[in-house]
Amino acid sequence: MVASSDAGFVVQASVDVAMAPDAAYALLAEPGRWWNSAHTYSGDARNMVLAAKAGGCFCETLPDKNGKGAFGSIEHARVIYAAPGQRLRLSGALGPLQSEAVTGVLDFAIAPAPGGSRVTLTYSVGGYMRRGLAPIAPIVDKVLVEQLDGYKRSADSKG
Numbered sequence: 001m002v003a004s005s006d007a008g009f010v011v012q013a014s015v016d017v018a019m020a021p022d023a024a025y026a027l028l029a030e031p032g033r034w035w036n037s038a039h040t041y042s043g044d045a046r047n048m049v050l051a052a053k054a055g056g057c058f059c060e061t062l063p064d065k066n067g068k069g070a071f072g073s074i075e076h077a078r079v080i081y082a083a084p085g086q087r088l089r090l091s092g093a094l095g096p097l098q099s100e101a102v103t104g105v106l107d108f109a110i111a112p113a114p115g116g117s118r119v120t121l122t123y124s125v126g127g128y129m130r131r132g133l134a135p136i137a138p139i140v141d142k143v144l145v146e147q148l149d150g151y152k153r154s155a156d157s158k159g
Contacts, residue, residue: 001137001138001141002122004133004134004137004138005133005134006129006132006133006134007126007127007133008102008124008125008126008127008133009124009125009133009134009137009140009141010122010123010124010125011121011122011123011137011140011141011144011145012120012121012122012123013120013121013141013144013145013148014118014119014120014121014148015118015119015148015149015151015152015155016113016114016115016116016117016118016119016152017116017117017118017119017151017152017155017156018115018116018155018156019116019117019155020085020116020117021085021086021110021111021112021117022084022085023117024085024110024116024117024119024155025052025084025085025086025088025110026084027151027154027155028050028052028088028108028119028151029050029051029052029088030050030154031045031048031049031050031058032045032046032047032048032049033045033154034147034150034151034153034154034155035048035147035150036146036147036150039095039143039146039147040060041060041062041074042060042061042062042063044063047060047061047062047063048060048076049061050079051079052079052082052084052088053079053082054079054080054081054082055078055079056078056079056082057075057078057079058075058076058077058078058079058090058092059073059074059075059076060073060074060076061073062074075092076092076094076098077090077091077092077094077104077106078090078091078092080105085110086109086110087107087108087109087110088107088108088110089105089106089107089108090105090106090107091103091104091105091106092104092106093125094106094123094140095140095143096136097125097129097136097140100127100128100129100130101127101128101129102125102126102127102128102129102133103125103126103127104123104124104125105122105123105124105125106121106122106123107120107121107122107123107124108120108121109122119148119151121144121147121148123140123144125137125140
């Protein structure tokens with residue numbers, strides 16, 4: 001956690017992976033490989049996709065649970081900056097923040113590091129939340145660190 005108040009918060013975490021920056025970037029665009037299924041609406045991270053280009057959707061398909069062929073979907077965030085091997089930035093209010101009057105910017109910065117790359121996640125959120133943003137900030141921090149740890153596990157297994 002970098003900072004928090006009732007008006008907003010910033011969380012940040014970094015991992016080092018044994019991948020070149022271009023490969024590290026490509027893996028970011030495969031959230032189904034590293035996002036924790038417990039933090040999805042569908043219960044399965046394989047339903048998540050990320051189109052790593054400006055305007056691209058970080059979306060999730062909701063499978064048909066009633067047998068009527070009706071599939072739903074969720075837009076978690078939209079790509080606002082895509083620089084392969086360097087940076088992927090998205091705009092969106094994740095999880096429970098989606099129903100609040102907040103804006104979030106999720107930034108993945110990739111830099112060369114000894115043995116591969118350093119990936120730094122920064123999530124900046126501001127706006128109005130009925131109970132204030134400070135109480136949820138440590139929860140969001142924990143969940144995003146968990147996602148970044150999953151990313152590292154996937155990167156290390158891809159090796």
